[in-house]
Amino acid sequence: MSSFIPKSNLFRFERSWLLNASFLPSVLPAWLSAPQCSDTAGKLAACLKVTRAAAKTWSWRNRAPPQLIPNCKFIIELLDFFEEQRSLSSDELQTRETCKHRLTSAIKERAAFWKQRSKFKAIKESDANTAFHHAQATVRHRSNQIRAVGCQGQLFTNHDAKMTALSDFFASIIGQPGESTWHFHADTLYSNVSQPSQAPVAPFAEEEIKSALVSMNRNSAPGPDGFGPAFYVATWATVKNQVIEFMNAFHIDDVQLERINRSYMVLIPANLPAKLLSQNLGKNSHCQASKRDPQPH
Template identity: 55%
Template sequence: MEIPLLGRNFTWSNGQEPPILAKLDRALVNLAHTTTFPDTSHSPRAKPTSDHTPLFLSMSTSIPKSSVFRFENAWLPRQNFLQTVLPAWTEARVCSDAAGQLAACLKSARAATKERALSFDELQARKTCIDYLAQAIKEKAAYWKQCSKFRAIREGDANTAFHHAQATVRLRNNTIRWVEVHSSVIANHDAKIQALTNFFSSIIGDPGTSAWNFDVHALFHDRQQPSSVLIAPFSELEAFEALKSMDRSSAPGPDGFGPSFYRAAWSSIKS
């Protein structure tokens, strides 16, 4: 039986536009392997310099956890990103309650985010990045090829007297020769450790105890009740001000969408 390839339908491309795509590589296992390693996954890796996609087969006996969607703030500066995703929000199924409607809109937008096709500019940017990466890999390969020569290894990483002398000089420069405590000079190693430990322990302080000198339940006795303004329904302006006060780079909620998405798409999703 075949282990399904996650995240990619094809393993080879001719790199043309439009491309020719084919699945040339597969991973096959028998029944014994399936029962022994239930958490076996088959995933692709990046192919910066080859037509073929490197494949990674992971085998484990632990039960896998489901992947959680997380909205990335880096998607927002991309051209036509919101124009591609927001129509899915408005086309979500209609629910009778507001919470269900919001969940349906988030689910529809999440699916559109995963399936969004690259624009022409993004395709060109990806090609440029691949070319630059290929050049960087060639330069790094040439560098390590030169460093791997016998002479470079012998002269550059030899255990010579010069390296020992250099390490000795560095040790002398970093050594604390003596410590002065109350006009007394301490040069012994153990005594210096004890003096430094006592000093930092004294400036850190000693743990203390706290006591309540008042009755907590009596703090709000005979106080006025909240006014009607505080218990009134939230307005659109209040919701938007609360959204603007949130950190745009904070962790997203359980639905995977963070404050940056709601701020960027507020005019279309505020209802």
């Protein structure tokens, strides 16, 4: 069935790109050429924006053909067969080594690509790139489809109606920000005790920031900006200046966080049969998502 649901062209950083020797030299100059901004958060956002555009262009130009791995295997086997009949020339030997090197790189890139999507933590990246990885990624992709939303006793399948129902529901429970008034000073809490350590409120050190990045899961899903921890770890020598400047500005409370403070609101589909779903919608007044609607949209 056709669908008119709009889909934005979201950017997702792929860890497999880091295994290609031409990726970082092609993308990092864009980070260094980002426009200047007075605010450190705006400067960091500008660097990410131009780098994201450069990564998209590189990915489009360096997309491997689908028959790359079979072709490399065929050439290697063909030259091995020729070697049994005669001695290979220097050009043939070099061609076989080039194919072996490219085949190894392609297999590593494909394994990293599917591991990032499968999210199966019990499998290590060094394992074989089997159909199990592909099945895990396919199942996750299919389970993320929400075909119907129930709210206030009604079932919505149209995209605009679902968007309106969800927006109204979450707006009603989030509320409006209020004002907080402190009737005491924090300094007076420790007036009669020994001076606490200043380490928790000391400025961030470069080693501390890098250690936090290294400790993060590099296969975790990227944030709204599209970049995950793997990008910052691999390009730390280039991006550390902007990151450290942002952390220092955050420490002294001199940064506009709204420039980079974005988040996704994710709905969890409810695995309920249609009959049970209709009963629950009559009893509950809250919104509920279903992925088993008889009329998928």
